[in-house]
Amino acid sequence: MQAPGDTEILALWERGLSRHPIDRALLLCAWARPDLPSSSFPDLPLGKINRVLLHLREICFGPRIIACIDCEHCSTRMEVTLDTSQLLAGINEDDTTNKFDNRPAEFEISNLRFRVPCSRDLAAISGERDIKAAAVKLLKQCCLELPESRKTDFASMLPKAEAAMEILDPAADINLSLSCEDCDHSWLASFNIGSLLWDEIDVRARALLAEVHSLAQAYGWTEPEIFALSPQRRAAYLDMVGI
Numbered sequence: 001m002q003a004p005g006d007t008e009i010l011a012l013w014e015r016g017l018s019r020h021p022i023d024r025a026l027l028l029c030a031w032a033r034p035d036l037p038s039s040s041f042p043d044l045p046l047g048k049i050n051r052v053l054l055h056l057r058e059i060c061f062g063p064r065i066i067a068c069i070d071c072e073h074c075s076t077r078m079e080v081t082l083d084t085s086q087l088l089a090g091i092n093e094d095d096t097t098n099k100f101d102n103r104p105a106e107f108e109i110s111n112l113r114f115r116v117p118c119s120r121d122l123a124a125i126s127g128e129r130d131i132k133a134a135a136v137k138l139l140k141q142c143c144l145e146l147p148e149s150r151k152t153d154f155a156s157m158l159p160k161a162e163a164a165m166e167i168l169d170p171a172a173d174i175n176l177s178l179s180c181e182d183c184d185h186s187w188l189a190s191f192n193i194g195s196l197l198w199d200e201i202d203v204r205a206r207a208l209l210a211e212v213h214s215l216a217q218a219y220g221w222t223e224p225e226i227f228a229l230s231p232q233r234r235a236a237y238l239d240m241v242g243i
């Protein structure tokens with residue numbers, strides 16, 4: 001996997017700008033893994049998507065991530081330094097070879113078979129505001145066979161289902177164990193690599209547009225001409241025009 005160049009960053013940003021965050025993550029995955037059919041990504045287990053995104057983040061912006069998180073108890077803003085290799089530790093698989101296995105793992109509860117969730121399932125519950133109702137709906141989505149009784153109590157299966165999903169697809173939900181220095185509160189915060197990576201690409205794309213704007217205005221160069229300059233020459237010209 002190679003880092004996207006300036007032209008590719010802008011093309012990705014342009015294509016993802018009006019998309020839902022779930023679709024943006026899939027867009028980035030499809031870019032990172034051109035060897036796989038893009039139509040397969042919505043059905044991949046969420047952990048596989050997260051692993052591809054963590055690798056892509058490492059390639060694009062390096063392994064070090066500095067995230068700002070507010071304490072959920074006293075709202076004090078904390079700066080947390082993360083590392084992609086630490087986040088991938090224990091949840092990594094050999095995703096870089098042709099052994100990329102896209103079959104979702106399955107489990108059984110009360111004689112019903114389920115699979116681990118994929119992005120298509122997240123999209124199906126994205127309009128649900130109630131967390132418990134969303135979890136039940138997600139479990140129904142993942143049920144591989146119609147229950148004999150329409151009164152099947154999916155809600156009561158949630159604890160076992162969540163435990164099974166955690167074991168079978170540990171990278172699906174990346175949690176950070178945090179502690180606030182101000183109030184000593186400790187909690188688990190969910191870390192969304194898709195949102196973080198998109199935000200970083202958005203910042204990079206807008207910075208590139210600003211650079212093109214300044215140099216085009218000053219010298220009359222086109223966007224391809226500006227991107228053809230070496231980073232050193234571009235920086236030197238930007239310096240001369242006062243950017």
Ligand SMILES: [Zn+2]
Binds near residue numbers: 072
């Ligand atoms: Zn606090």
